[in-house]
């Protein structure tokens with residue numbers, strides 16, 4: 238599928254940038270005229286992936302988070318969030334709802350569950366010592382048949 | 386993100402406004418917990434009507450306050466979460482530990 242528009246953003250893994258990432262995604266999506274719900278879903282999923290990179294990926298260290306967003310020709314939104322942090326030893330286990338390695342920090346273990354349920358597709362690739370890449374996709378409804 | 390704290394007898398009402406994420410949850414948590422310690426309420430009402438965004442960090446925030454209130458035999462009530470935030474809440478099953486109250490006119 239051809240890409241209509243794309244933005245890449247690189248930012249240091251500090252918690253202020255969770256908001257920055259959401260703001261950039263919102264601004265980029267304006268051109269696709271998503272519904273309020275679609276926009277909220279995508280913003281929430283991005284927030285989860287970026288927060289994970291900051292909280293878990295670069296725990297006790299620092300580095301950059303990469304955010305890549307694409308608008309494809311079929312009104313599909315492609316998102317890639319990548320860190321070069323500690324990586325995840327067992328991705329399948331990490332993706333289980335309520336699984337968290339940071340319960341003492343009041344993490345609920347729901348980030349991946351939110352990404353999975355708010356987006357159409359979620360793929361997580363990780364290598365301990367090298368980092369984690371999260372790819373998500375969501376197809377937006379057609380702008381004409383949405384009036385209720 | 387801002388939190389306004391009001392006390393009515395044994396009830397502490399935390400009126401939350403703006404975006405709740407991992408970054409903003411930290412200061413909200415400190416403010417609420419400090420007030421719980423001094424006021425010692427039996428009910429903590431978290432008013433979400435002014436919250437424009439929340440991710441799973443908000444669920445962690447509710448769970449943590451529930452744990453704190455549980456110690457003193459108190460309860461947490463979630464008040465008026467907007468639609469999208471209700472979806473995150475439903476996914477988490479948070480209603481099993483905190484009652485969700487939705488009413489459109491609340492006397493504050």
Ligand SMILES: Nc1ncnc2c1ncn2[C@@H]1O[C@H](COP(=O)(O)OP(=O)(O)OP(=O)(O)O)[C@@H](O)[C@H]1O
Pocket residue numbers: 285289290291293294295320322323324325331332336337338339343344345346347348349350369441442445
């Ligand atoms: N980018 C990452 N780098 C390293 N570990 C990660 C990364 N993303 C997730 N993890 C691991 O996967 C676990 C589950 O992630 P998930 O987002 O589902 O829950 P959480 O972040 O622990 O809690 P919540 O998202 O509800 O605040 C994390 O506790 C962490 O151990």
Ligand SMILES: [Mg+2]
Pocket residue numbers: 285288289347348349441
């Ligand atoms: Mg998470």
